Amino acid sequence: MSRNIKELISQMTLEEKASLCSGLNMWQTKAVERVGIPSIVMTDGPHGLRKQANPGDMSSKTVPATCFPSGAGLASSWDRELIREVGGALGEECLAEDVQIILGPAVNIKRSPLCGRNFEYFSEDPYLASEMGAQHVMGVQAKGVGTSVKHFAANNQETLRNSINTIVDERTLNEIYLRAFEGPVTEADAWTLMCAYNLVNGDFCSENEYLLTEVLKKRWGHSGFVMTDWGAINERVKGLQAGLELEMPYAGPERDRMIVEAVQAGELDERVLDEAVERLLGVIWKTFDARQEGYVYDREAHHALARQAAAECMVLLKNEGRLLPLDPKQSLAVIGAFADKPRYQGGGSSHISPSRLDAALPAIRDAAEGEVAFAQGYGLTDDVIDEKLIAEAVALAASKEVAVIFAGLPESFESEGFDRTHLHMPASHCELIRRVAAAQPNTVVVLSNGAPIAMPWLDAAAAVLEGYLGGQASGSAAADVLFGRVNPSGKLAETFPVSLEQTPAYLNFPGGKNEVFYGEGLFVGYRYYEAKKEKPLFPFGYGLSYTTFAYEKIEVDKALMKDTESIQVTVTVRNTGSRAGKEIVQLYVKPVDSSVVRPPKELKGFEKVSLQPGESAKVTFTLGKRAFAYFNTDIHDWFAETGIYEIVAGPSSADTPLSAEVKVISTGIPFRKVTRNTKFYELLAIPETADFAEKAMNDSVEGLKQMGAMFAESMGDGSLMLLFDEIMKWKKYDGLRSMAGLMGGGKTTEADLDQVIRELNETLGL
Incomplete structure (x- = not known):
């Protein structure tokens, strides 16, 4: 049914709008009957339906439901289609029990094997967790039932989970811990997310503007709403301002009054509340309209699944x-x-x-x-x-x-x-x-x-x-x-x-x-x-079969690509045993020479293929910029630097027999402005400034060599020249400020340096 949500909001009182921002009871949202807004039901997941027979009564028994493998097991299938099918079955059971949102999937990273909730989580790898989570979301939501991807974010332990402050640098946060949530949001359009109890870098997740607004809403374009984990609220108005829409469960009327009073006092812009209500209503109507009274699912088929x-x-x-x-x-x-x-x-x-x-x-x-x-x-x-x-x-x-x-x-x-x-x-x-x-x-x-x-x-x-x-x-x-x-x-x-x-x-x-x-x-x-170079008991991606597989060939459709392009990688794998079986082909990317610290290899593709004895298959992967990029904290975005990358494939992270190379040419700029501390290697990687950087480095090298020769002659010490030669090897890692003074060979003044910086920024349009 088509509805004008903005028009509906304009008809609501301030108190009615505030009331939608907290639950009715343990599992339901509030209705606003005067304007026809219904209540919806949510319940625990993620590997089965944990619905209480009476959503308003915490003491009531949970209804029977299909208990699927938990997240740790499901991820071990590496099977997108299977995860999506399980998600669809969960959606069907929600329809049968009149549940509009199931709380899951749980995509938090397995930082340590000690985390008590690791059985619910998919993986230690953010790409795999993201892919599994996205398929789960797509499966459930295809049935008209919403998901709530959890626990956002960096919730990787149970110890002091309500109060622990997670201290994690920006690059690690984005490359590892947020990346797992990205696919469920940007690819699968998860209708809701659940924020975690903990703090991240000093702010509670429930009022963390960087997480809820900067990343989730602005960068990823999330159009649904964010709810708290049960009781994960700190300051209600501050949370709303930061991007938190729904507090669960019901905690008394004072929470709604806080919002009303903040608007009346001019401390909270009513437009912020209106936007929250708009997000809430978008999901509420979507799930409510998908309800199917009397829906029946095949219990035996679900057990077979x-x-x-x-x-x-x-x-x-x-x-x-x-x-x-x-x-x-x-x-x-x-x-x-x-x-x-x-x-x-x-x-x-x-x-x-x-x-x-x-x-x-x-x-x-x-x-x-x-x-x-x-x-x-x-x-x-x-x-x-x-x-x-x-x-x-x-x-x-x-x-x-x-x-x-x-x-x-x-x-x-x-x-x-x-x-x-x-x-x-x-x-x-x-x-x-x-x-x-x-x-x-x-x-x-x-x-x-x-x-x-x-x-x-x-x-x-x-x-x-x-x-x-x-x-x-x-x-x-x-x-x-x-x-x-x-x-x-x-x-x-x-x-x-x-x-x-x-x-x-x-x-x-x-x-x-x-x-x-x-x-x-x-x-x-x-x-x-x-x-x-530690050998674990069993490596990531490892698993045996009753048959055997051979990795025969890897092909790339180009040896050179810009970061605005993509590359096709084709891997040929054969069943060399006597039984039919399935193999999970894993693709990793290895930076050959990077100017920043990077892991030796990272998973960037996988595919599960079924092969008869003697049968081979060609598995094709498409890799774009993100497969080669790291999160650049100068520009606060993903950046693929110019360089050689090795693409390897095999049956596990520790066994990648196939290898091919590609050179990636960056078209981006790894900084917001050229400054005194911009490095030569950064300018060398940009076509418009590469010639300048090369000449500036050569001029500095020549000046230093002349100074080194004078010092060596006056001191009678030939080893000093060796020292200067060693310094030259690292010149590309110097900032532009090294052009002035001793390290620049004494040829560039501070005024000259300022002029160079202005001209470089003009050249790059910065």
């Missing part, structure tokens, strides 16, 4: 002697309480009441033709090593052909609300694996965990399958993969470190009482391990 998704997300980490897939005729010892009572989702606000639940033990018994016996192995309620349970498991494993152990992290080890302090599984799980593997060399470990773990038992196990928190169908999906009905194709969306001490944020997580300093800067995840 959850099963497919869980199988696609599983990552085969080890498969010694090709123990997997299992032969259905083999006798099996299934061990571990998780096989019978699965750990399938994370704790906290995303906890779903599943519509049904598949445990692995009955699914394995259904798939197997040989004998299947079970031993509990460990208790679920504590971390005590139970010698009796372990002895039973060891005896059972020794009597069968293969042992399959289900282990991982209990909910008490990881959840929203607290961060982990170590990477260890329960001692009872680790001891069980060691003892069983010692008695049975054919031991498979299936993991259920929301984040990386240390694996001191890795050498003992023949095969390891990372299942993450796979949702309500994780048990049947595990059986599908174990018996080869599904060929594992997941790849890690995060690095698994050997130890906590190896991790990038080890010295700066979780910070002090008031602030946390992101001292690792850009070097998050694989960027750090690559730069340090």
Whole structure:
């Protein structure tokens, strides 16, 4: 239905407009019945619908819904189409339950593996997180249901999450932490965003004008509204002025009065309130009009999708002697309480009441033709090593052909609300694996965990399958993969470190009482391990298959490009094994020589392809300016500097056998004005000023050499000339001010320098 929202706003009282800026209760917005504005319902996500039967009653039970794999698992699929399909299913369930906005996806970066909420988040890599988040948003919103991308921004820990001040430099903030939100906003047009509890560089996210207005509204062009995380409000009027539209949940009438009184006192321009209401109404009407009374979805189809998704997300980490897939005729010892009572989702606000639940033990018994016996192995309620349970498991494993152990992290080890302090599984799980593997060399470990773990038992196990928190169908999906009905194709969306001490944020997580300093800067995840040449337990992008793949060729359609152009990169990959399978082709860009600090390589493209035995495929990627750019803090924008870039492709960040080069010519200017401190290398990269910079440097070099020769002659010291030669190598990194005085060879005065700067700015139109 077409509505004139501005006309509607003009008919509203100041009090009515202010009332729309806070919720009605825990899950609903307020209606303004006098002018026909409805209330809408929102509820928790992101991997399933956590709706309370009565949205106004916090104590009411949540309705049954499909529990899909959590974000950590879904991202391991690297499958855009699958994520979009899951999003569509979530949208359908929202329609059936009369929910207009689902809170998710959660796209925060995995800065440290200790973050208690990492099971909800997609990746340590901002490009991958952005792509997964965008597909999720598109899937949900295609059904007419809104999303709320969260938690904006730099919310990377649970410790002191309500009050911690995140100190992060501008470049790191934009390249790593904001980049993950960009795709969901600019590509998928997310209707709402949820701001985080924490502060960023001294301002609460709920009143951070840089985040909410400068980046989100102005740079990215977001047209929807921003809501708080539940209770993430500091000063209500200040938040509204900074770009926060909706406070959730309802916190009493005084919040609305604050807005009214601020307008009446002239402290708040009513136009700011009107713009907020316009944004709110745009989304409210969009979602309200898409409601479908009596909508019914296919529960069995959604469960089947959850099963497919869980199988696609599983990552085969080890498969010694090709123990997997299992032969259905083999006798099996299934061990571990998780096989019978699965750990399938994370704790906290995303906890779903599943519509049904598949445990692995009955699914394995259904798939197997040989004998299947079970031993509990460990208790679920504590971390005590139970010698009796372990002895039973060891005896059972020794009597069968293969042992399959289900282990991982209990909910008490990881959840929203607290961060982990170590990477260890329960001692009872680790001891069980060691003892069983010692008695049975054919031991498979299936993991259920929301984040990386240390694996001191890795050498003992023949095969390891990372299942993450796979949702309500994780048990049947595990059986599908174990018996080869599904060929594992997941790849890690995060690095698994050997130890906590190896991790990038080890010295700066979780910070002090008031602030946390992101001292690792850009070097998050694989960027750090690559730069340090550290070998992790398993690298980013890693995952095995029951078949094999060969990377045969990489081609680029041009060797030279301007940053206003794009380049086509084609990678040929072949299935060289005997089984059909899927491979995730990963494309990274490596700056060969940069004037600024940059990670050794960064993910800039990926594609999942399905190949029959012997079949090959050509996968084409299009790379534009952003694939080569860094965030330039002088111009506060992305800048691709002139230079050579290596484009590499392969099956993981640590294995990129294919390589091609392209030279990028920058057409931008890496500064706002030429000043005394503008560097020669910056001017060399600009065609209009390159000749001047080259001549100025040569003149300075010549003057310095003459001075060096005089000093050397008077002092009788030939080594002084070597010193001046060394200085010349770094001349390009000097600022223009070096033209005057000693370092300029004594030929340029301060007045000359001022004139040069004026002429350069005129030349560049600055």
